[in-house]
Amino acid sequence: MKVLLFILQKEFRQIFRDRTILAMMLIAPNLQLIVLPFAANFEVKNVNVAFVDHDHSTYSRQLIGKIGSSGYFRIVDYALSYRGALKLVENNEADIVLEIPSGFERNLVREGRQEINIAADAINGTKSSIGGAYLTAVIADFNQSLDVNTKLAAQGTSVHTGIIEVTYSNWFNPRKLYKYLMVPGILVLLLTLIGGFITALNIVTEKEIGTIEQINVTPMKKWQFILGKLIPFWIVGMIVFTIGLLVMYVVYGIVPQGSFAVLYLFAAVYMIAVLGFGLLISTFSNSQLQAMFVAFFFMMIFMLMSGLFTSTDSMPAWARQISYLTPVTHFINVVRLIVLKGSEFTQVKTEFFYLVVFAVVLNSAAIWNYRKTN
Amino acid sequence: MKQLVAFIRKEFYHVFRDKRTLLILFGLPVVQIILFGFALSNEVKNIGITVLDNSHDVTSEEIVRRIKTSTYFLMKEPVLNYREIEDRFRRGDIKCALIFPANFAEDLGRAGNAQVQVISDASDPNNSTIAVSYIQAILANYQQQQNTAAQIPYQIVPQLRLLYNEEQNGSLNFIPGVIALIFMIVCTALTSVSVVREKELGTMEVLLVSPFKPLMVLVAKAVPYLVLSVINFVVILALSVYLLHVEIRGSLLLLFAESILFIITCLSLGLLISNQTNSQKTAMLISMMGMMLPTLLLTGFMFPLENMPWIFQALSHILPSRYYYIIIKAVMLKGLGFSYVWKETLILAGMALLLLFVALKRFKVTLE
Numbered sequence: 001m002k003v004l005l006f007i008l009q010k011e012f013r014q015i016f017r018d019r020t021i022l023a024m025m026l027i028a029p030n031l032q033l034i035v036l037p038f039a040a041n042f043e044v045k046n047v048n049v050a051f052v053d054h055d056h057s058t059y060s061r062q063l064i065g066k067i068g069s070s071g072y073f074r075i076v077d078y079a080l081s082y083r084g085a086l087k088l089v090e091n092n093e094a095d096i097v098l099e100i101p102s103g104f105e106r107n108l109v110r111e112g113r114q115e116i117n118i119a120a121d122a123i124n125g126t127k128s129s130i131g132g133a134y135l136t137a138v139i140a141d142f143n144q145s146l147d148v149n150t151k152l153a154a155q156g157t158s159v160h161t162g163i164i165e166v167t168y169s170n171w172f173n174p175r176k177l178y179k180y181l182m183v184p185g186i187l188v189l190l191l192t193l194i195g196g197f198i199t200a201l202n203i204v205t206e207k208e209i210g211t212i213e214q215i216n217v218t219p220m221k222k223w224q225f226i227l228g229k230l231i232p233f234w235i236v237g238m239i240v241f242t243i244g245l246l247v248m249y250v251v252y253g254i255v256p257q258g259s260f261a262v263l264y265l266f267a268a269v270y271m272i273a274v275l276g277f278g279l280l281i282s283t284f285s286n287s288q289l290q291a292m293f294v295a296f297f298f299m300m301i302f303m304l305m306s307g308l309f310t311s312t313d314s315m316p317a318w319a320r321q322i323s324y325l326t327p328v329t330h331f332i333n334v335v336r337l338i339v340l341k342g343s344e345f346t347q348v349k350t351e352f353f354y355l356v357v358f359a360v361v362l363n364s365a366a367i368w369n370y371r372k373t374n
Numbered sequence: 375m376k377q378l379v380a381f382i383r384k385e386f387y388h389v390f391r392d393k394r395t396l397l398i399l400f401g402l403p404v405v406q407i408i409l410f411g412f413a414l415s416n417e418v419k420n421i422g423i424t425v426l427d428n429s430h431d432v433t434s435e436e437i438v439r440r441i442k443t444s445t446y447f448l449m450k451e452p453v454l455n456y457r458e459i460e461d462r463f464r465r466g467d468i469k470c471a472l473i474f475p476a477n478f479a480e481d482l483g484r485a486g487n488a489q490v491q492v493i494s495d496a497s498d499p500n501n502s503t504i505a506v507s508y509i510q511a512i513l514a515n516y517q518q519q520q521n522t523a524a525q526i527p528y529q530i531v532p533q534l535r536l537l538y539n540e541e542q543n544g545s546l547n548f549i550p551g552v553i554a555l556i557f558m559i560v561c562t563a564l565t566s567v568s569v570v571r572e573k574e575l576g577t578m579e580v581l582l583v584s585p586f587k588p589l590m591v592l593v594a595k596a597v598p599y600l601v602l603s604v605i606n607f608v609v610i611l612a613l614s615v616y617l618l619h620v621e622i623r624g625s626l627l628l629l630f631a632e633s634i635l636f637i638i639t640c641l642s643l644g645l646l647i648s649n650q651t652n653s654q655k656t657a658m659l660i661s662m663m664g665m666m667l668p669t670l671l672l673t674g675f676m677f678p679l680e681n682m683p684w685i686f687q688a689l690s691h692i693l694p695s696r697y698y699y700i701i702i703k704a705v706m707l708k709g710l711g712f713s714y715v716w717k718e719t720l721i722l723a724g725m726a727l728l729l730l731f732v733a734l735k736r737f738k739v740t741l742e
Contacts, residue, residue: 032667039671041681042500063530089537090710092700108528115531122539123707125416125547126500127678132534133507140514143529163487164513168506170496171463181498197663288655289567293398296559296662297405303666304410309676311501313420313448313469319413333466340497343464351466 003220007228015232025198025236026243029190033183033247040182040309046074047131050085050094053078057105059146066142067098072134089121096120096131108146172340179252184335185308187244191267192274192302192328195237197295199229199278204291207282226367230275237271238264248339257342263335265345269355270331276362277327283369302328327358381586381594385568389598399564399602400609403556407610410552411618415544418504420448422468426459427452429478437490437516441472446508459493469495470505538623538707545618550702551675553610554636558669558695559662561603561637565644566661567654568595569737574654588737592730596641603637604630623709632705632715635722636698642729643694649736673699697722 015022049067053060068075076094079085088094099117108114118135120128173180206212215225241264248254256263278295285291305319306312306328312320323329334351337343345352389396423441427434442449450468453459459471473491475481481488492509494502539546569591572578581591607630614620622629644661651657670676672690679690690696697718704710712719 036667036671039682039686040677042677043681044500044678045681086537090704090708090714108530112528113531114529115533117535118532119535119537122536122542123546123703124678125544128536129416129418130500130503133504136532136534137507137510139530139532146528164482164517165487165489166492166506166510166513167489168492168494170502171493173496173499176496176499176502178499193663289658290394292655292658292662293394293402296666297398297402299666300406301409303670305413310414310416311418311498313422314415314418315413319409322409322413336497337464337466341464343466347461347465 004224004227007220007224008231011228011232015236021198025194026240029194029240030243030247032190033186033244034251036186037179037182037252040186041178042126042309043176043178044127044130047072047096047127047134048076048094049073049096049098049131049135050077050079050088051075052080052082052085052097052099054102055100055104059105059108060100063100063139063142064098067135067138070134070138072131072138086119089119094121095124095127096135098135180254180340181336183248183252183254184339185332187241187248188270188328188332188335189303189306189308190244191237191241191271193299194240195233195271195274196278196281196299197292198236199233199275200281200285200291200295201288202229202233203279203282204285204288208287222367222370226279226363226370229279230272230363233275234268234271237275238267241267241271254339256339258338258344262345262348263338266331266334266338266348266352266355269352269359270327273327273355273359273362276359276366279366280362280369283366283371302326305329306332308332324354327355327362330354330358377586378590378594381590382597385594386598389602395564396602399560400606403560403606403610404613406556407549407552407613408617411545411549411614414548414552416547417542417544418501419446421446421470421501421505421508422450423447423470423472423505424450424459424462424468425452426454426456426471426473428476429474431479433479433482433520434474437474437513438472440512440516441509444508444512446505463495469498469501470509472509543619545614545620546707548675549614549618549620550706551673551699553614553702554673554675554695554699555669556610557603557607557633557637558640558673558693558698559665560606561599561640562644562647562665563658563661564599564603565596565641566647566651566657568599569645569648570651570654570657573652582739588739589734592645592733592737596638596645599641600634600637603641604634607633607637620706622706624705625711628712629702629705632698632701632719632722635719635726636694636701639694639722639726639729642726642733646729646733646736649733649738669693669695672696675699694722694725 051064053064064075067073077085077088079088079097082097082099085094085097085099089097097117097119099119101114101116104114104116116139118132120132122128170176203212206215245256245263277298281291281294281298285294301322303309305315305323306326307323308328312323312329315323330351334343334348334355337348425438425441427438438449441447447470450462453462453471456473459468459473462468462471471493473493475489475491478488478490490513492506494505496502536542569578572581611622611629615622647657647660651660668689672679672686672693673695674690679687679696682690701715701718701722704715
């Protein structure tokens, strides 16, 4: 026990001596937390639509007017031909082209059915699918309100038989703001960055400047060394997490719905898992460069596969398995559940189990792989 | 000229001797393009959904069956009361809940209309919008088939055509962005340590006393990485075409020319970083950790740039990857020619020249 205290004393001195690293650990993540969510916004605001109206009839004008006033669309142009409208798509000025064929009104009234063409730029997947869905909804609504239909309804040949109405409510984020999704996720990401990197670099630095040799010749046990590295950074991590929660409240007005105790319990276990990951990387690498390359590789995977930006549900099954194999996925999920939905411990206990397993496995591997002799 | 060739050969030796960096240069992009190409997509699938069916009649069960067979939804255990729905949301088990009122089919038959309620988890806004629209589509489809009377006599039928991506290949949305991201970071990181490594090892002194001109040093440093990066690009392109089934619509020659230009720009940025820093660690921190998030956010492939505050939009204009992303999208996926991307090309070329020029000016001919 006494040995451990001495190591801790040494580690804390090293941390406090290097002010730049200390500042990097405490301030940089929170600055990023303030700035990044402003950029991370998937909201589909204005779907740019170009019209090609070959009919120029009352109905076609009504339809265009309805789409324009629906609030989802921004009309960029009334093109004369489909080619001209396509040109706008090619230049990234329009996302969707709506083409109304000539004879639109006549065919509609005579045959009761008329097709119109919608072409969406499918390279921008979100915009095309949401824009397409909005447009279909507006057209369905327009169909209902067509005066030929309403007249028929008034004449008594009721068209409203057997209609299923869908009412929907948006829980947990009624105004559909992206900050609720992004801020908790980015907080986890930053915690991972400091936890994973700084520890990885820390041991490797000792290897590079040779001080690890001095530690290796002492009678200190492997687990004491690892624990001595772990505890100080764990404390730093928890401080960062606390500041992060404050930033979340002060800047974004997000207050965790669930209990703080559960949130901290998860954070505590998660920090141990991430630190274990950093330690494991450092025991494998001989230089800071290698450690950084390896850490970078995993960081990219953590960022893009963890469900931070794209939902893990939509991934193919094998990719989902990979994403479940990273602790980040689980912690992001839990933080979102607790902060946004107020989940209680019993509701998220499987995730807790996962994180404990990660913490134990990663740290055991780090202790096992740390060699006192070469 | 002979000197330059000798010098380039020296650099090649350096690169090939360092097996680990080579592994990173080729391994990292390949693994990531495969992983992200398959895994990332804007498509929303497997949405966890549960049903609270207070009616249990033919109609409601038919609708539930239809949702069950849709690939967009993953039907979870049904719930028995309202409270349970909340609990399931809190477990993260479901993203969506569909509620049928009691006497659903009777209302539908007798009163002519009935309501269903959809509760969606809006903590992920776009996914919740899409989930609701899927359910609406399934319901509308059901009504049309069941009840021809419900069909309004006069209707406009939208025919949706997906441009450039008729097969709805999800990889298409992310591949150009991932290519831009990976090349931006790997190329910058590679050259960013090249000059500073010589400083650290002390061999810089030897270089400086030799009759080489600074320009030659920089060019010689960049050439091996340029060659390797181009090979790397070929590998990645082959992977995208044969493994991820991304069709290259435009001219291959133009795509290559633009890519080489982008690689040169990134390598020049790396050289500039290398000249500015004094240790490999700092150079790496800047080129990898420092650049990763800005590149990911501001290239435009993850988040739409138009939603960002003006300051981010302004910042995105200094990122080479932003322009390359526009070019590669236009040439590779839309099959457009040079006339559509000359502006971006010009900017990239200007950036490359400027970066090289500044790097050259910053090249210190003395060690102090």
